[in-house]
Amino acid sequence: MTVQHTIDYTLHLADNALVLGHRNSEWTGHGPILEQDIALSNIALDLIGQARYLYQYAARLMTMQGGPEVTEDVLAYLRDSWDYRNCLLVEQANGDWGKTVLRQFFFSAYQYFFYRELQHSRDAELSAIAEKALKEVTYHLRWSSEWVIRLGDGTEESHARMEKALDQLWMYTGELFQPAGFEQALAPGGIAVDLGEIKPLWELRVGEVLKEATLTTPGSMMQQGGKQGKHTEHLGYLLAEMQFLQRAYPGNEW
Amino acid sequence: MMTDASSTIFQDKIDQDIRIEPKDWMPDAYRKTLIRQISQHAHSEIVGMLPEANWITRAPSLRRKATLIAKVQDEAGHGLYLYSAAETLGISREEMIDQLHSGKAKYSSIFNYPTLTWADMGAIGWLVDGAAIMNQVPLCRASYGPYARAMVRICKEESFHQRQGFEILLTLSRGSEAQRRMCQDAIDRWWWPSVMMFGPNDDASPHTAQSMQWKIKRFTNDELRQRFVDICAEQVKLLGMTIPDDQLRWNEERQHYDFGPIDWEEFRNVINGNGPCNKERLAARVQAHEDGAWVREAALAHAEKKIQYGKTA
Numbered sequence: 350m351t352v353q354h355t356i357d358y359t360l361h362l363a364d365n366a367l368v369l370g371h372r373n374s375e376w377t378g379h380g381p382i383l384e385q386d387i388a389l390s391n392i393a394l395d396l397i398g399q400a401r402y403l404y405q406y407a408a409r410l411m412t413m414q415g416g417p418e419v420t421e422d423v424l425a426y427l428r429d430s431w432d433y434r435n436c437l438l439v440e441q442a443n444g445d446w447g448k449t450v451l452r453q454f455f456f457s458a459y460q461y462f463f464y465r466e467l468q469h470s471r472d473a474e475l476s477a478i479a480e481k482a483l484k485e486v487t488y489h490l491r492w493s494s495e496w497v498i499r500l501g502d503g504t505e506e507s508h509a510r511m512e513k514a515l516d517q518l519w520m521y522t523g524e525l526f527q528p529a530g531f532e533q534a535l536a537p538g539g540i541a542v543d544l545g546e547i548k549p550l551w552e553l554r555v556g557e558v559l560k561e562a563t564l565t566t567p568g569s570m571m572q573q574g575g576k577q578g579k580h581t582e583h584l585g586y587l588l589a590e591m592q593f594l595q596r597a598y599p600g601n602e603w
Numbered sequence: 604m605m606t607d608a609s610s611t612i613f614q615d616k617i618d619q620d621i622r623i624e625p626k627d628w629m630p631d632a633y634r635k636t637l638i639r640q641i642s643q644h645a646h647s648e649i650v651g652m653l654p655e656a657n658w659i660t661r662a663p664s665l666r667r668k669a670t671l672i673a674k675v676q677d678e679a680g681h682g683l684y685l686y687s688a689a690e691t692l693g694i695s696r697e698e699m700i701d702q703l704h705s706g707k708a709k710y711s712s713i714f715n716y717p718t719l720t721w722a723d724m725g726a727i728g729w730l731v732d733g734a735a736i737m738n739q740v741p742l743c744r745a746s747y748g749p750y751a752r753a754m755v756r757i758c759k760e761e762s763f764h765q766r767q768g769f770e771i772l773l774t775l776s777r778g779s780e781a782q783r784r785m786c787q788d789a790i791d792r793w794w795w796p797s798v799m800m801f802g803p804n805d806d807a808s809p810h811t812a813q814s815m816q817w818k819i820k821r822f823t824n825d826e827l828r829q830r831f832v833d834i835c836a837e838q839v840k841l842l843g844m845t846i847p848d849d850q851l852r853w854n855e856e857r858q859h860y861d862f863g864p865i866d867w868e869e870f871r872n873v874i875n876g877n878g879p880c881n882k883e884r885l886a887a888r889v890q891a892h893e894d895g896a897w898v899r900e901a902a903l904a905h906a907e908k909k910i911q912y913g914k915t916a
């Protein structure tokens with residue numbers, strides 16, 4: 350276990366939060382109901398807020414390592430996709446409102462059990478971030494569960510759309526619980542969350558909500574690679590857009 | 604006779620600065636004027652989300668990204684307060700939104716201009732939110748209670764937006780040559796449309812006198828415009844930028860800035876649907892509404908099912 354593992358781990362968590370926050374913010378101004386436009390923008394803000402704390406922490410660790418001065422923005426805006434460590438789930442395109450809320454639900458259910466454990470991390474900084482984030486995620490989970498149920502058990506059309514979304518997203522859920530090298534290295538030190546422990550909790554919760562939503566999970570093969578920097582085609586476009594100004598005008602203050 | 608007595612009581616209340624509340628008697632024309640004005644204002648908040656949302660995914664730092672999302676979200680909140688205020692006058696949000704989508708209701712023309720660079724986020728905050736504040740602060744004392752109260756909440760947030768916008772420009776003005784160019788270019792493009800936000804000159808503004816008598820309006824368009832120009836002409840110096848008006852100069856006698864003529868031809872064109880983004884903005888709103896139809900239907904269907912489940916359980 351080295352500081353580098355903690356840095357990779359923290360970046361992985363930050364990338365997850367930023368990429369999903371960014372995706373959600375694509376909805377701002379275009380939501381199906383004004384109140385829900387506000388709600389999803391709120392979730393975007395929470396996730397970007399979490400990402401910032403995590404990047405700031407990673408930047409401090411990196412600077413302590415004796416590397417060049419790093420900031421949250423250097424980490425978010427100047428790394429290419431092969432350095433991004435987010436799970437494939439969060440980078441998937443928004444699709445319709447159903448796909449967006451289902452993606453949020455899968456991720457919030459994961460983040461909920463994840464942060465609950467990370468609160469007890471022996472890394473004081475990660476534990477403090479987790480404690481704060483858990484309050485936000487508790488709401489995200491409730492909000493997204495309600496939407497999955499509402500749309501799954503709504504009209505014929507909404508049900509069909511949710512089945513389609515499930516078919517598109519389910520294959521990216523397995524990766525959430527596949528430990529990467531840096532997680533395995535951190536496991537004995539009590540810093541990282543034991544993914545094997547939270548997996549059954551996630552399965553139980555997801556199973557309950559999908560059942561109430563009258564949806565059934567497809568048996569698709571699981572995809573992975575995000576944690577190792579091998580992404581789907583979507584991330585490149587997301588980063589190209591997000592990083593445009595920093596790349597076009599290097600070294601400027603904004 | 605009843606109406607005569609009621610209308611005397613109504614105008615007495617107005618004259619004594621007593622707020623009119625939803626259950627109070629009010630003249631039809633007063634109600635109509637308010638519905639038109641408040642719904643138009645609500646639509647402006649909602650359509651106004653689009654030009655700024657255009658830069659959320661390209662915001663240049665995490666802090667800027669978060670603040671911009673929060674700002675656009677505030678505008679959605681303003682829309683909500685205002686739709687609610689208008690609903691107290693007996694019109695539903697659906698009706699108002701239909702009127703927006705059909706083109707029957709207007710929204711502020713300023714949002715029919717494109718946001719081409721990041722500096723536009725600064726210029727909109729400084730100039731557009733700035734002009735909005737100038738228009739809206741007096742509305743906090745408007746005679747209709749729900750409208751006035753909504754405006755108090757809104758104005759607090761708008762002044763925050765304005766400061767943020769100015770700060771974006773200030774950062775750019777102290778930055779690289781490209782950033783300074785971006786800054787000036789945005790001011791050049793947003794200045795005149797912002798000056799037009801105050802509406803036609805007083806002699807061409809038919810509703811002003813009645814609205815002032817009803818205390819929906821407290822100052823004329825030209826009074827507010829002059830105040831805006833005076834403030835901006837000073838603030839632009841802090842940026843080391845210029846306002847695109849070669850006739851702008853301090854008039855010692857008037858104790859105001861003189862400024863050049865407004866291109867009312869352009870103003871009318873944009874109002875009449877021929878601005879650079881009229882079609883796109885409206886299409887984006889209609890699209891969001893249509894794409895959301897199945898979501899709203901499903902939510903309704905599910906809510907009904909839950910009542911049914913409750914009955915059979």
Ligand SMILES: [Fe+2]
Pocket residue numbers: 648677678681757761
């Ligand atoms: Fe606003």
Ligand SMILES: [Fe+2]
Pocket residue numbers: 678732760761764
């Ligand atoms: Fe604003």
